[in-house]
Amino acid sequence: MSEQSKDRYSTSERVTLVMFAISLDLYLMNIFLGKASVHWGWSIFHLGNIGEFLLLLIASISFIIVTLHHEAFRNKNKAEPTLSSLTDNRYLIMLNMVAILMIAGCVMETTPNIVILAPILLPLA
Numbered sequence: 622m623s624e625q626s627k628d629r630y631s632t633s634e635r636v637t638l639v640m641f642a643i644s645l646d647l648y649l650m651n652i653f654l655g656k657a658s659v660h661w662g663w664s665i666f667h668l669g670n671i672g673e674f675l676l677l678l679i680a681s682i683s684f685i686i687v688t689l690h691h692e693a694f695r696n697k698n699k700a701e702p703t704l705s706s707l708t709d710n711r712y713l714i715m716l717n718m719v720a721i722l723m724i725a726g727c728v729m730e731t732t733p734n735i736v737i738l739a740p741i742l743l744p745l746a
Contacts, residue, residue: 630687630691631690631694633690634687634690634691637683637686637687637690638683638687640679640683641679641680641683641684641687644676644677644679644680644683645676645680647676648673648676648677648680651667651668651672651673651676652673654666654667655667718742721738721742722734722738722742725737725738
């Protein structure tokens, strides 16, 4: 990884940000062109639902990558507090995990809870 200051982005982060900006711009232009073609009766090229989905997917993934990469570099030497650093009592950790699962279970189904919370709670087990 290249050297970078606190407020600057590395080359890979810049490329990913450019990819995010281009894909988001293409998505927004497609939305506006679709609206204009419906409103004024234009017959111009318009991406369908799958094209819009793929543009949003690329924009989301590239933004997540650059954000995680930048945060990992900024927090490389900082120790972040975690649930397991608050207490060494395994029963309190399990009680907190059960409370998190019960709260999440009130608003979501079981399968999304497992997919979302398993990577978060697995290191605590």
